[in-house]
Amino acid sequence: xxxxxxxxxxxxxxxxxxxxxxxxxxxxxxxxxxxxxxxxxxxxxxxxxxxxxxxxxxxxxxxxxxxxxxxxxxxxxxxxxxxxxxxxxxxxxxxxxxxxxxxxxxxxxxxxxxxxxxxxxxxxxxxxxxxxxxxxxxxxxxxxxxxxxxxxxxxxxxxxxxxxxxxxxxxxxxxxxxxxxxxxxxxxxxxxxxxxxxxxxxxxxxxxxxxxxxxxxxxxxxxxxxxxxxxxxxxxxxxxxxxxxxxxxxxxxxxxxxxxxxxxxxxxxxxxxxxxxxxxxxxxxxxxxxxxxxxxxxxxxxxxxxxxxxxxxxxxxxxxxxxxxxxxxxxxxxxxxx
Amino acid sequence: xxxxxxxxxxxxxxxxxxxxxxxxxxxxxxxxxxxxxxxxxxxxxxxxxxxxxxxxxxxxxxxxxxxxxxxxxxxxxxxxxxxxxxxxxxxxxxxxxxxxxxxxxxxxxxxxxxxxxxxxxxxxxxxxxxxxxxxxxxxxxxxxxxxxxxxxxxxxxxxxxxxxxxxxxxxxxxxxxxxxxxxxxxxxxxxxxxxxxxxxxxxxxxxxxxxxxxxxxxxxxxxxxxxxxxxxxxxxxxxxxxxxxxxxxxxxxxxxxxxxxxxxxxxxxxxxxxxxxxxxxxxxxxxxxxxxxxxxxxxxxxxxxxxxxxxxxxx
Numbered sequence: 141x142x143x144x145x146x147x148x149x150x151x152x153x154x155x156x157x158x159x160x161x162x163x164x165x166x167x168x169x170x171x172x173x174x175x176x177x178x179x180x181x182x183x184x185x186x187x188x189x190x191x192x193x194x195x196x197x198x199x200x201x202x203x204x205x206x207x208x209x210x211x212x213x214x215x216x217x218x219x220x221x222x223x224x225x226x227x228x229x230x231x232x233x234x235x236x237x238x239x240x241x242x243x244x245x246x247x248x249x250x251x252x253x254x255x256x257x258x259x260x261x262x263x264x265x266x267x268x269x270x271x272x273x274x275x276x277x278x279x280x281x282x283x284x285x286x287x288x289x290x291x292x293x294x295x296x297x298x299x300x301x302x303x304x305x306x307x308x309x310x311x312x313x314x315x316x317x318x319x320x321x322x323x324x325x326x327x328x329x330x331x332x333x334x335x336x337x338x339x340x341x342x343x344x345x346x347x348x349x350x351x352x353x354x355x356x357x358x359x360x361x362x363x364x365x366x367x368x369x370x371x372x373x374x375x376x377x378x379x380x381x382x383x384x385x386x387x388x389x390x391x392x393x394x395x396x397x398x399x400x401x402x403x404x405x406x407x408x409x410x411x412x413x414x415x416x417x418x419x420x421x422x423x424x425x426x427x428x429x430x431x432x433x434x435x436x437x438x439x440x441x442x443x444x445x446x447x448x449x450x451x452x453x454x455x456x457x458x459x460x461x462x463x464x465x466x467x468x469x470x471x472x473x474x475x476x477x478x
Numbered sequence: 479x480x481x482x483x484x485x486x487x488x489x490x491x492x493x494x495x496x497x498x499x500x501x502x503x504x505x506x507x508x509x510x511x512x513x514x515x516x517x518x519x520x521x522x523x524x525x526x527x528x529x530x531x532x533x534x535x536x537x538x539x540x541x542x543x544x545x546x547x548x549x550x551x552x553x554x555x556x557x558x559x560x561x562x563x564x565x566x567x568x569x570x571x572x573x574x575x576x577x578x579x580x581x582x583x584x585x586x587x588x589x590x591x592x593x594x595x596x597x598x599x600x601x602x603x604x605x606x607x608x609x610x611x612x613x614x615x616x617x618x619x620x621x622x623x624x625x626x627x628x629x630x631x632x633x634x635x636x637x638x639x640x641x642x643x644x645x646x647x648x649x650x651x652x653x654x655x656x657x658x659x660x661x662x663x664x665x666x667x668x669x670x671x672x673x674x675x676x677x678x679x680x681x682x683x684x685x686x687x688x689x690x691x692x693x694x695x696x697x698x699x700x701x702x703x704x705x706x707x708x709x710x711x712x713x714x715x716x717x718x719x720x721x722x723x724x725x726x727x728x729x730x731x732x733x734x735x736x737x738x739x740x741x742x743x744x745x746x747x748x749x750x751x752x753x754x755x756x757x758x759x760x761x762x763x764x765x766x767x768x769x770x771x772x773x774x775x776x777x778x779x780x781x782x783x784x785x786x787x788x789x790x791x792x793x
Contacts, residue, residue, distance in 0.1 A: 186663040330526040330690060335734040335750055357663065360736025364743050383740040401668035402738060403697030412668035418633055
């Protein structure tokens with residue numbers, strides 16, 4: 141473990157680039173994040189901002205032919221970026237659990253639920269067959285599945301969406317991981333089931349004290365479970381703060397616009413905030429200056445930094461670029477100088 | 479005055495099996511839905527997956543065969559009717575689909591996609607048609623240089639806007655929007671919802687807004703119906719549903735919506751668990767022996783709740 145015992149995972153200057161016609165384009169650019177023990181770190185952003193690429197980089201799911209991962213991901217004094225597949229196999233499922241968005245395509249349709257959970261135990265533990273079977277039932281029980289004996293013998297298609305996601309969580313938990321990465325774990329579920337799964341994640345985390353990286357696009361989910369939040373835009377972290385600070389005191393124009401575009405209780409007949417333009421594609425992304433500047437053209441160029449850095453504006457609250465100081469919404473005062 | 483009524487709409491799918499592949503049972507996808515539509519209003523249809531909300535929408539527009547019940551449009555019955563392709567009903571009721579990409583012919587250009595309803599229903603000269611298409615693009619905030627592009631060249635939000643433009647091409651009276659924004663990002667979703675509201679104000683269109691997102695429904699709809707197993711459990715004005723929910727299922731659904739208030743999340747969690755426990759214990763009171771929802775009873779002018787006969791007496 142690194143200097144501070146509370147730090148589980150430290151990501152430093154991570155850059156994951158994809159090859160498109162012999163040029164590498166970074167989808168995750170210069171991201172530094174720390175995951176502490178017993179903490180839920182949410183990574184929020186819209187599609188294409190690089191949040192899932194970040195998650196898959198941590199567990200080494202990228203193909204080395206078309207993808208280049210640079211930087212450092214420190215876990216237990218080893219840099220995960222340089223690991224070989226054999227070394228990774230020891231970590232995945234044991235130290236790091238992964239929960240995928242769509243449990244139906246992540247589970248093997250031809251294997252019984254019990255066998256799928258057992259698979260990880262075969263590789264990572266020295267338990268014998270009976271012990272493993274007992275552990276499987278224990279795990280299923282832990283994630284709140286009724287009739288564990290029967291469910292262990294069923295196939296994924298026989299379960300409902302919520303139950304399947306619970307099975308995914310049971311698989312992720314099977315190695316008692318220090319880190320769980322949950323990539324949009326509730327996006328495919330109904331709200332009532334979503335609430336149950338989120339409550340379950342939170343309860344389980346209290347039990348096993350692991351750190352969770354929760355990747356989501358839903359700010360409501362973030363407000364319900366996260367402790368700290370990192371907002372990503374176009375491959376960069378543009379704001380990082382504790383959850384209360386982020387919702388009470390958002391600074392970056394992107395975060396503020398996003399929060400204003402949620403259809404909310406008290407804005408029933410108002411117009412929702414719309415962010416002008418769209419996320420530039422990976423190839424066309426500007427490599428210089430503030431990446432958000434093209435979407436807030438009414439803010440003068442002088443407000444942006446030339447090479448935007450993360451600045452600490454309050455303890456633990458980081459904001460990229462300086463444009464937030466002069467930012468106002470277009471329809472607010474000051475829009476004349478557009 | 480309502481211009482369209484749906485009376486006791488039922489859509490049942492047969493389940494075949496056994497010897498000679500006979501009908502052994504039915505799936506009661508929509509099981510007795512009654513609605514009325516007024517001009518310029520938005521009607522929300524909310525429910526979990528499998529509750530029959532999309533089937534209701536499809537049955538109304540004529541994409542599903544109706545088992546029983548009636549749809550009356552401006553005094554004329556249009557249920558399962560053999561209609562002429564250019565009948566008034568087909569012209570006046572339009573649909574926006576969830577997945578706008580698969581609802582557009584990939585081999586057609588935007589020009590032809592938008593022209594199709596115009597060519598079907600309105601007799602316009604080529605010049606007038608072109609003028610109308612340009613108007614439509616202006617309504618959804620797109621420039622004229624998209625006309626010769628193909629659907630795959632657009633982003634999800636743009637495609638959804640083209641879907642809206644296509645739906646409003648013939649000045650419809652009602653648009654059935656089946657999860658129009660659930661595949662979109664937050665900021666794009668905001669844009670599409672704003673367009674839908676603008677168009678409604680300008681042209682007095684009614685919407686049947688089908689969604690599972692209670693936040694979006696609250697933002698958009700005047701009247702909301704909550705659906706469960708093919709029936710309505712509660713229907714009423716927006717305020718009726720959100721401030722005074724009566725049915726335990728509505729309560730459960732409302733308590734499960736994530737809120738963007740991180741300070742009060744622990745209270746909300748306790749509240750949610752309380753409602754969930756109450757739902758498990760008391761749900762037999764709210765559903766009949768077969769697990770079906772009771773018929774709706776009025777508790778005020780606008781607010782109707784499904785309840786059994788003896789419960790009616792208690793209220």
